[in-house]
Amino acid sequence: MNTFLMVVLLLQSSLLLPPRSLAVNPAAVSQVPAKLQKDYDKLWSRFVSGQADAQLAKDIENFLKKQKNFDPALTIAAYVELYKGNDAVAARKFQQALAANSKNWIAVYYLGELAYAHQDYAQANTFYSLLLSLDKTRTEIEPKREKTLLLATENLVRSAAQAEADNRFSDAEQLYRQALSIAPKDPTLHSRFADLLTKAGKPNEAEGERRIAEELMPHRTAIVRSNPASKNDSLEDLGRWGNEIERYHEIRDAQATTREQIAAIIVKYFPQILEHRQNRQIVTDVDAAWASEEIQIVVDTGLMDLFPNHTFEPSTLTTRGEFAVAMARLIRLLGLSPNDNPRIPTTDVVPTNTQYRDVQLVLGYAVMSVHDSGAFDISGELPGREAVGAAERLLKTFQQSQH
Numbered sequence: 001m002n003t004f005l006m007v008v009l010l011l012q013s014s015l016l017l018p019p020r021s022l023a024v025n026p027a028a029v030s031q032v033p034a035k036l037q038k039d040y041d042k043l044w045s046r047f048v049s050g051q052a053d054a055q056l057a058k059d060i061e062n063f064l065k066k067q068k069n070f071d072p073a074l075t076i077a078a079y080v081e082l083y084k085g086n087d088a089v090a091a092r093k094f095q096q097a098l099a100a101n102s103k104n105w106i107a108v109y110y111l112g113e114l115a116y117a118h119q120d121y122a123q124a125n126t127f128y129s130l131l132l133s134l135d136k137t138r139t140e141i142e143p144k145r146e147k148t149l150l151l152a153t154e155n156l157v158r159s160a161a162q163a164e165a166d167n168r169f170s171d172a173e174q175l176y177r178q179a180l181s182i183a184p185k186d187p188t189l190h191s192r193f194a195d196l197l198t199k200a201g202k203p204n205e206a207e208g209e210r211r212i213a214e215e216l217m218p219h220r221t222a223i224v225r226s227n228p229a230s231k232n233d234s235l236e237d238l239g240r241w242g243n244e245i246e247r248y249h250e251i252r253d254a255q256a257t258t259r260e261q262i263a264a265i266i267v268k269y270f271p272q273i274l275e276h277r278q279n280r281q282i283v284t285d286v287d288a289a290w291a292s293e294e295i296q297i298v299v300d301t302g303l304m305d306l307f308p309n310h311t312f313e314p315s316t317l318t319t320r321g322e323f324a325v326a327m328a329r330l331i332r333l334l335g336l337s338p339n340d341n342p343r344i345p346t347t348d349v350v351p352t353n354t355q356y357r358d359v360q361l362v363l364g365y366a367v368m369s370v371h372d373s374g375a376f377d378i379s380g381e382l383p384g385r386e387a388v389g390a391a392e393r394l395l396k397t398f399q400q401s402q403h
Contacts, residue, residue, distance in 0.1 A: 321378030
């Protein structure tokens with residue numbers, strides 16, 4: 001945990017905290033003895049009031065000298081630091097509260113949120129998993145847990161690949177083992193680890209990893225692996241799609257993309273949109289869709305629209321205009337600043353067209369382009385390679401904006 005705290009010290013908090021009046025009272029998860037109830041209630045009321053936090057922190061410290069390891073008071077102390085923006089201190093106090101009460105889900109939740117906010121995705125995944133084991137009703141945490149799983153694995157795989165390229169096989173092996181501890185059922189990871197072990201002169205271990213990969217690989221994916229084109233997948237593709245890499249191939253090679261495929265692209269390339277989900281929408285026709293979860297996410301975030309009868313029509317082909325609208329909404333959702341590039345003339349999309357503003361936005365960011373004829377072709381079909389390329393370009397722009 002020391003590494004996490006060091007990282008936190010270097011970063012400013014980005015947590016979105018509720019008003020103090022809406023914070024969960026630690027007494028809801030930890031029993032307060034009757035003899036301490038009055039004193040405890042005073043501490044909680046003072047925290048909610050938000051006045052004289054410095055004095056409150058001192059009073060809690062004095063209280064804890066008499067009632068050591070009293071986790072409700074430790075949790076309030078952590079709250080105080082959290083609302084002051086002292087993430088490192090808050091994390092330490094939440095850890096103390098958790099050590100005093102292993103079922104203190106408030107501490108677990110905020111430890112996960114702090115790790116997530118500061119990009120320690122492996123640690124965040126650990127805490128989110130623990131939270132779900134403590135309270136299985138917290139279904140809103142599962143998408144975040146899945147996202148941290150993906151991001152933590154991807155970071156480790158990138159580092160492992162760099163170590164492998166530098167011939168630091170021991171470091172690469174350790175990193176792959178860490179990635180597999182997070183995603184033990186990912187056949188692609190086992191396969192890549194097997195390749196590394198072969199290079200490192202460990203043929204027996206490599207063969208064992210290949211057997212595991214074959215056992216985990218669905219039959220349909222195994223067929224794709226025999227396709228030489230699949231060998232050209234980048235580390236980013238493999239980390240992003242995992243054992244769904246065949247779906248990526250299907251989308252990339254499609255002459256025209258469906259609404260379901262576009263939903264999958266958006267979520268795979270931009271998992272951070274999970275943070276922007278609004279009220280869950282009712283979608284009536286996606287139970288059998290392979291990307292049902294991704295469809296629900298893009299609908300809940302407002303990136304793609306439902307039809308009037310609450311259907312999504314997953315297999316309906318996407319037009320270039322519809323894709324432009326979705327990508328323009330994504331650009332705004334990501335908080336990218338409006339570009340000052342001059343308008344790009346489009347012979348078929350005039351300023352009075354309802355899609356004109358969105359088309360100009362994606363053109364300005366070079367996410368999409370006009371045809372040689374000068375037409376945008378808003379009603380035309382969208383090839384898979386164009387959709388994937390657009391997502392890759394926007395992701396690169398977004399990543400550059402974060403530095």
